[in-house]
Amino acid sequence: MAEITDIQNEIIVDEIEEFIERADERERTINTFAKVAPEMQEIAAALIDGDNDGVDEMTKAALESGTEALEIMDDGLIAGMGIVGIKFRENFIFVPEVLACARAMKAGMAYIEPILSASGIDPVGTVIMGTVKGDLHDIGKNLCIMMLRGAGFVVHDLGVDTSDDEFIEAVEEHGAPILGMSALLTTTMPNMGKTIEAFIDEDLREDVKIMVGGAPVTQEFADDMGADGYGKDALECVALAKKFLEEEDEDWDEE
Amino acid sequence: MGTQKQTVGPMTGKERVLAALNREPVDRTPVCNPTSVATVELMDLVDAPFPEANRQPELMARLAATGYTELGFDSIMPVFSIIQESSALGCKIQWEQKDNWPTVRMREPIWEDVDEIKLPADFLTHPDTQCVLDAIKILKKEYGDEVAVIGKTMGPWSLGYHCFGVEPFLLLSLDDPGKTKLALDRMKEATVAFGVAQIEAGADALTLPDHATGDLVSGEYYERYLRDLHTEFVDRIPIPLILHICGRTVDRMEYIAQTGMAAFHYDSKNQPGESMEVVTERISLVGNINNPETLFSKGPEEVRGEVYKNLDSGVQLVGPECAIPLQTAIENLKEIPKAVQDWHQEHAGLN
Numbered sequence: 001m002a003e004i005t006d007i008q009n010e011i012i013v014d015e016i017e018e019f020i021e022r023a024d025e026r027e028r029t030i031n032t033f034a035k036v037a038p039e040m041q042e043i044a045a046a047l048i049d050g051d052n053d054g055v056d057e058m059t060k061a062a063l064e065s066g067t068e069a070l071e072i073m074d075d076g077l078i079a080g081m082g083i084v085g086i087k088f089r090e091n092f093i094f095v096p097e098v099l100a101c102a103r104a105m106k107a108g109m110a111y112i113e114p115i116l117s118a119s120g121i122d123p124v125g126t127v128i129m130g131t132v133k134g135d136l137h138d139i140g141k142n143l144c145i146m147m148l149r150g151a152g153f154v155v156h157d158l159g160v161d162t163s164d165d166e167f168i169e170a171v172e173e174h175g176a177p178i179l180g181m182s183a184l185l186t187t188t189m190p191n192m193g194k195t196i197e198a199f200i201d202e203d204l205r206e207d208v209k210i211m212v213g214g215a216p217v218t219q220e221f222a223d224d225m226g227a228d229g230y231g232k233d234a235l236e237c238v239a240l241a242k243k244f245l246e247e248e249d250e251d252w253d254e255e
Numbered sequence: 256m257g258t259q260k261q262t263v264g265p266m267t268g269k270e271r272v273l274a275a276l277n278r279e280p281v282d283r284t285p286v287c288n289p290t291s292v293a294t295v296e297l298m299d300l301v302d303a304p305f306p307e308a309n310r311q312p313e314l315m316a317r318l319a320a321t322g323y324t325e326l327g328f329d330s331i332m333p334v335f336s337i338i339q340e341s342s343a344l345g346c347k348i349q350w351e352q353k354d355n356w357p358t359v360r361m362r363e364p365i366w367e368d369v370d371e372i373k374l375p376a377d378f379l380t381h382p383d384t385q386c387v388l389d390a391i392k393i394l395k396k397e398y399g400d401e402v403a404v405i406g407k408t409m410g411p412w413s414l415g416y417h418c419f420g421v422e423p424f425l426l427l428s429l430d431d432p433g434k435t436k437l438a439l440d441r442m443k444e445a446t447v448a449f450g451v452a453q454i455e456a457g458a459d460a461l462t463l464p465d466h467a468t469g470d471l472v473s474g475e476y477y478e479r480y481l482r483d484l485h486t487e488f489v490d491r492i493p494i495p496l497i498l499h500i501c502g503r504t505v506d507r508m509e510y511i512a513q514t515g516m517a518a519f520h521y522d523s524k525n526q527p528g529e530s531m532e533v534v535t536e537r538i539s540l541v542g543n544i545n546n547p548e549t550l551f552s553k554g555p556e557e558v559r560g561e562v563y564k565n566l567d568s569g570v571q572l573v574g575p576e577c578a579i580p581l582q583t584a585i586e587n588l589k590e591i592p593k594a595v596q597d598w599h600q601e602h603a604g605l606n
Contacts, residue, residue, distance in 0.1 A: 095425055095472065096428050097429065099429070100426065112596065134355045136358040136360060137361075139422065139471070172561075185358075186582075187581050189547075189580070189582060215470065218548060
């Protein structure tokens with residue numbers, strides 16, 4: 001097991017010591033960063049600081065010096081977003097700070113994505129996300145998307161006011177195994193249930209795992225509607241998506 | 256037990272609400288929702304459906320009055336949504352149907368830079384602001400002696416979401432605090448102008464929603480950007496002001512209590528007891544019956560439980576935490592005044 005002293009970057013060390021309280025998360029984060037190159041730690045530290053110019057420059061420089069795009073994404077950007085997600089969940093930072101970190105992630109991914117696409121490397125998984133019909137609120141959905149992308153998922157964002165047909169078409173078009181729906185209004189959250197019904201009517205329900213969230217949504221409500229999962233925040237959304245993929249892998253293994 | 260005193264004689268709903276907003280003695284705790292009690296059932300009852308009831312003063316007044324005539328609340332609130340002045344500022348509105356609230360299309364912001372902020376010359380005569388002013392006049396004439404007519408003027412932080420878009424506005428707040436303060440300073444004139452116009456139309460109090468919620472920003476943000484502005488509103492809008500912020504807010508209630516606002520309409524994510532401890536006697540609390548889990552999904556018994564919890568904690572005005580879901584059953588809403596009456600009967604002579 002790695003020790004925190006194995007991590008060279010002082011900013012990362014400070015972040016772990018100050019903000020990561022849960023023992024399992026602390027251990028996992030230390031293990032991650034202890035085996036990461038100092039340059040990647042610097043990228044992660046810049047991302048955590050919301051420094052998009054820094055992430056831009058360092059990503060570019062790392063690629064030019066021969067570092068693999070996948071290493072930069074996994075060891076710099078995704079590892080950094082891991083700490084951001086925990087700080088957000090624990091209310092050490094709020095939405096403006098997360099938006100700045102996501103902007104920094106995007107600056108790095110602008111270099112990484114074309115390389116990964118060209119090399120045919122599969123993403124962690126594909127997720128369709130949208131706010132339900134009649135609802136124009138998207139900040140919660142967007143935070144989930146940032147965290148999902150920060151965890152290596154490819155996310156197709158359908159935006160707001162999304163109809164059943166749009167959800168269905170997107171799942172079919174991208175062959176996505178996971179769909180996430182969001183609602184902020186009590187008037188629109190029943191539309192999640194209607195969309196789930198539409199997937200049943202189209203005989204597609206078994207092909208996709210459906211997760212739901214949003215300020216007024218509860219586990220009980222999600223269960224009543226027949227959703228596969230409920231996430232109360234963006235980190236839970238990522239955990240759910242990972243769990244769905246693991247279950248899918250297990251199903252494949254059994255077959 | 257808060258402001259309840261047995262020595263106070265019978266009061267009208269209006270007297271009760273205004274006394275509670277000033278933390279003065281009341282005959283019983285007033286039932287009040289400073290946001291909206293409109294439901295589809297009430298729309299059908301008085302033939303005043305959405306979206307028309309958000310745009311036509313007679314329908315707006317008719318639907319709002321049901322909060323008193325049908326539900327027995329001590330206040331009437333005709334502004335069911337948070338879009339009226341944003342529409343007048345030029346935002347695009349999705350008006351929706353009877354079963355949904357109108358919403359600002361925040362993905363299509365009208366301003367990108369602080370220098371673009373401008374109060375249109377017709378801001379107060381625009382149909383969607385004029386509608387509110389006319390509805391208040393109707394309600395004042397019809398019910399002004401009996402219940403408190405509460406208006407609503409949006410704070411500059413919420414207007415920032417509507418006019419700049421949520422994400423651009425929040426990023427601006429981090430990237431350029433100076434510009435953000437300038438933006439708020441300019442947008443506050445809309446808050447003041449619409450607020451003062453509603454006073455002239457006859458409003459007894461005003462709700463001032465300004466969504467610096469704990470779901471989005473820190474308590475420190477509230478102190479940095481909004482505490483002084485909200486204090487300024489108390490001076491410039493001379494009527495009891497009820498600040499409304501959704502979500503977890505207990506970390507900023509200390510600052511809110513410093514503003515001099517009459518009341519804070521608080522969310523069920525904050526416990527009544529912990530909230531009362533923070534604000535002490537500096538500001539009245541209004542709330543905080545849970546909407547999605549209780550009023551919308553459960554029955555009168557659970558509603559009663561939340562009413563009692565607020566009264567036991569000394570909360571000065573009881574009501575739903577926010578605009579109630581449009582499909583809420585009327586019997587759940589009627590249970591609120593019933594439960595308040597019963598609590599006071601049970602506690603008669605104990606105060």
